[in-house]
Amino acid sequence: MILVLNAGSSSLRCALFQPGADVPSWRAHIANIGNEPRLVVDGIAKDDELPPHGDHAEIARWLLGRLPAAPKAAGHRIVHGGLRYGAPLRLNAKVVAELERLIPLAPAHQPQALACIRTVTEILLDLPQVACFDTAFHRSQDRLAQLYPLPHPLIDEGFIRFGFHGLSYSHVARLFPHGKVLAAHLGHGASLCAIRDGRSVATTMGFTTLDGLMMGTRSGSVDPGLVLHLIRERGLSPDAVATLLNQQSGLLGVSGISDDVRVLEASVDPKAHEALALFAYRIVREAGSLIAALGGLDTLVFTGGIGEHSARVRAAICRGLAFTGIALDTDANASNAAVIGDQSSTVQVRIVPADEEREIACMTGSLIREFLDAGSAGETALARSKARL
Numbered sequence: 001m002i003l004v005l006n007a008g009s010s011s012l013r014c015a016l017f018q019p020g021a022d023v024p025s026w027r028a029h030i031a032n033i034g035n036e037p038r039l040v041v042d043g044i045a046k047d048d049e050l051p052p053h054g055d056h057a058e059i060a061r062w063l064l065g066r067l068p069a070a071p072k073a074a075g076h077r078i079v080h081g082g083l084r085y086g087a088p089l090r091l092n093a094k095v096v097a098e099l100e101r102l103i104p105l106a107p108a109h110q111p112q113a114l115a116c117i118r119t120v121t122e123i124l125l126d127l128p129q130v131a132c133f134d135t136a137f138h139r140s141q142d143r144l145a146q147l148y149p150l151p152h153p154l155i156d157e158g159f160i161r162f163g164f165h166g167l168s169y170s171h172v173a174r175l176f177p178h179g180k181v182l183a184a185h186l187g188h189g190a191s192l193c194a195i196r197d198g199r200s201v202a203t204t205m206g207f208t209t210l211d212g213l214m215m216g217t218r219s220g221s222v223d224p225g226l227v228l229h230l231i232r233e234r235g236l237s238p239d240a241v242a243t244l245l246n247q248q249s250g251l252l253g254v255s256g257i258s259d260d261v262r263v264l265e266a267s268v269d270p271k272a273h274e275a276l277a278l279f280a281y282r283i284v285r286e287a288g289s290l291i292a293a294l295g296g297l298d299t300l301v302f303t304g305g306i307g308e309h310s311a312r313v314r315a316a317i318c319r320g321l322a323f324t325g326i327a328l329d330t331d332a333n334a335s336n337a338a339v340i341g342d343q344s345s346t347v348q349v350r351i352v353p354a355d356e357e358r359e360i361a362c363m364t365g366s367l368i369r370e371f372l373d374a375g376s377a378g379e380t381a382l383a384r385s386k387a388r389l
Helices: 056-064 093-101 110-124 136-140 152-157 166-175 224-232 238-247 250-255 261-266 270-294 304-309 311-320 330-334 356-388
Strands: 002-007 012-017 026-031 038-041 073-078 129-133 180-186 190-196 199-203 299-303 348-351
Touching: 002 056, 002 110, 002 356, 012 056, 012 356, 026 056, 056 110, 073 110, 073 356, 093 110, 110 129, 129 166, 129 356, 136 166, 136 199, 166 180, 166 190, 166 199, 166 299, 166 356, 180 270, 180 304, 190 270, 199 270, 224 238, 250 261, 250 270, 261 270, 270 311, 299 304, 304 311, 311 330
Parallel strands: 002 073, 073 129, 180 299, 299 348
Antiparallel strands: 002 012, 012 026, 026 038, 180 190, 190 199
C-alpha cells in the first residue's frame, strides 16, 4: 500500500494505492487550509468531521491518524527540484535540506510539502518516503528550450526555465505516448506543455510558477520593464510587487470580482467577460508558440479543474486554434465528454482528468521496487559469497 500526499498552497490531497492499481482504495481532500477547512473522502463531503484549524503539518498529522490501512511507503509531490533533481528519489535528511534551499523559488508550495514530509517522519518513523518533482518532467527538453538570454554565469547558477505541473503532464504523456500533443493544465495555476512522443519539448512556466499564462490570481508573463517601473516610479517594494503579481492579478485582478471561473461565467459584469476572454486569448497565443516548437499538432488535451469542467473556456480556446484543423463537437464539449473533437477535426481534442496522485503512486512504487530488488540482489550475492568461503 502506497500513501500519496499532494500538498497545495491551501489544500492537501491524500490517497492510498494498492501496487499497480489505477484508482486509489481511499482518497481524501482537505481544502481551505488556514481558514475554514473542508474535508471530502472518496468524493463525499464530510461536514460532520471537520479538520483542525491548523497548518499543513497539523492537517497531515490529523489525516495520518485516520488512514484506513498502514502504508509501506509514502510519495510526495514536490513542486521544485532545482537543477539537481530530475527524477524521483528516496528522501533523507540531506535531500530535505536541499529542498529547503529551493523554498524561495516555490514559496506557496515547497514549505507545505516539507511540512508533510516531516510529519510522516515523526508519526510513521522509518517509513520509506519518495519525492516526486513537478520540474523533473521538463528536464527532457533541449538545452535551448530551457535557457534564458542571460549572462552565462547566471545560467550556470541555475537561472533557467524549469517548468512545472510536470506530474500532471507525465500522466498525460503516459496516456498519449506517441505523436505531437499539446496539454493544457488549466486550474487556479495554469500552464501549457508541448509533448512529443512522451517527452516535454517546451512549456509556458519558467523559472517560477508565475511565468506564462494568466491564472486565477497570478499575472503570468509581463514585461520585465513593467516590474522595474512599479519599483522605480511607483515606489512599490519588491514584496509589494510580488503580492500584486501573485495574489492580486490574473482573473481576479482583471475582473475585480473573483478568481473562480464559475463565478465569472455566471456574472453579467462586462469585466468578468473581459477577464475570461483575456484568459482564453493568452492561452491561444502561447499555444501557437508551443505548436511551432512541436512542428505541428496531433492531439489537444485539456486537464485541471478549468480544463475539465469549463465548456465555455474550452470552446473559446478551440475557436482560436481553428487554424490547426481543430473542430469542436458542441454537444460533447457541453457534457464534458472524454472526446470533444468533431468527426471533421484533424486534431484529436480530449479531456483527461488530472491525476497527480496516481502518477506519484506509480513513481513511488517503481522506485521502492527497484530499491527492494537491489537489496535482494545484494543479500543473494552476500549469501553466495559466504557459501564460497
